Amino acid sequence: MSEDYKKITIEGLWKNNPALVQVLGLCPLLAVSGSVVNAMALGLATTCVLTLSNLAVSLIRNATTDAIRLPTFVMIIAAFTTCIEFLMNAFTYELYLILGIFIPLIVTNCIVLGRADAFASKHSVPAATWDGLMMGLGFSLVLVLLGALRELIGTGALFANMHLLFGDTALHWKIQVISDYRGFLIAVLPPGAFMVLGLLLALKNIIDAKVEAAAKANKEKVVVGSKRVRTTGNIA
Numbered sequence: 402m403s404e405d406y407k408k409i410t411i412e413g414l415w416k417n418n419p420a421l422v423q424v425l426g427l428c429p430l431l432a433v434s435g436s437v438v439n440a441m442a443l444g445l446a447t448t449c450v451l452t453l454s455n456l457a458v459s460l461i462r463n464a465t466t467d468a469i470r471l472p473t474f475v476m477i478i479a480a481f482t483t484c485i486e487f488l489m490n491a492f493t494y495e496l497y498l499i500l501g502i503f504i505p506l507i508v509t510n511c512i513v514l515g516r517a518d519a520f521a522s523k524h525s526v527p528a529a530t531w532d533g534l535m536m537g538l539g540f541s542l543v544l545v546l547l548g549a550l551r552e553l554i555g556t557g558a559l560f561a562n563m564h565l566l567f568g569d570t571a572l573h574w575k576i577q578v579i580s581d582y583r584g585f586l587i588a589v590l591p592p593g594a595f596m597v598l599g600l601l602l603a604l605k606n607i608i609d610a611k612v613e614a615a616a617k618a619n620k621e622k623v624v625v626g627s628k629r630v631r632t633t634g635n636i637a
Contacts, residue, residue, distance in 0.1 A: 405528065409528065409531055410535050413535025413536040413537075413538065414539045414542070415539070418540070418543065419540045420539070420540050421601060421602055422605075423515075424602075425511040425512045426447070426510050426511060426512045426540060428503075428506070429443055429447070429506065429507075429510065429544075430540075430543070430547065430594075431591060431594040431595065431598065432503060432591070432594075433500060433503050433544075434544055434548040434551060435551055435552065435555070435594075436548055436551070436552045436561060436562065437545060437552055437559060437560055437561075437563070438496070438560070438561070438562050438563050438565055439496070440545045440547060440548030440549075441544075442493065442496050442500060442565075442566050443500055443504070443544065444540065444541025444542075444544040444545055446485045446489065446507060447507055447510065447512070447513070447541065448533075448534065448537025448538060448540070448541050449481070450478060450481045450507050450513055451512065451513050451516060451534075451536055452530060452534045452537055453481045453533070454474070454478045454481050454513055454517055454521070455516055455517060455520070455521040455529040455530055455532060456521075456529060456530045456533065457477045457481075458474055458477060458517045458521040459521045459522070459524060459525065459526045459528075461473070462522045462523070470518070470522065474514060474522075475514065477517070478507075478508050478513050478517065479508045482504070482507045485507070486504045486505060489504060493565060493566055495565050496565040496566055499565070512536060512540060516533060520532050521533065543601065546601065547594065547597055547601065550597050551588045551593055551597055552589070553578060554585050554588035554593070554597075555584060555588035555593065557577065557578055557579035557582025557584065558575055558576060558577045558578060559575070559576045559578055560575050560576055561575045563575070
């Protein structure tokens with residue numbers, strides 16, 4: 402079982418990352434990633450919904466028929482999304498207003514429904530819950546990285562307005578990385594989101610290609626070494 406959880410972790414965070422591999426949830430990924438605080442807030446909300454919905458779907462996986470399976474999953478996701486929306490409305494009202502329609506739109510996020518149908522409905526509660534958490538974290542990490550890069554390129558600063566999410570303790574978290582920066586407007590606009598996401602996708606493909614090439618080279622060395630040992634043994 403430990404190997405299964407390890408595989409689920411690697412799949413969610415890297416190999417099958419919902420944002421960089423499956424390329425799902427592009428609407429919120431591109432729309433709210435203009436700053437770290439917006440990206441982090443939506444990432445946390447999506448992760449909570451994904452984890453809880455996977456848990457609930459796994460609990461009832463043997464009690465739902467094919468005819469009502471998908472409608473049931475949507476109702477579960479909608480219920481948890483509504484709870485998260487109420488919590489954000491109560492405790493992070495300004496951020497709730499900024500994110501606007503993208504909070505209720507978590508219901509239609511392909512990542513959430515996709516994991517519920519493809520994984521949670523076929524696996525145990527612990528595995529399904531862990532899968533939801535890892536997929537949510539994988540999506541959130543890309544979302545926050547995208548927000549950080551766009552915020553840095555666009556404004557020359559990082560972690561602005563973090564008090565909207567973490568309260569007064571985060572009033573002075575802003576870091577002005579580049580002083581007297583005039584700004585680069587396109588980075589915080591939708592075209593900038595596409596460009597930065599494209600760079601992240603390209604970077605992941607490069608890393609994967611190098612890792613695959615290194616693994617292949619090591620495998621060839623092992624094969625050649627074993628052949629030499631056999632040849633030496635036969636000569637002896």
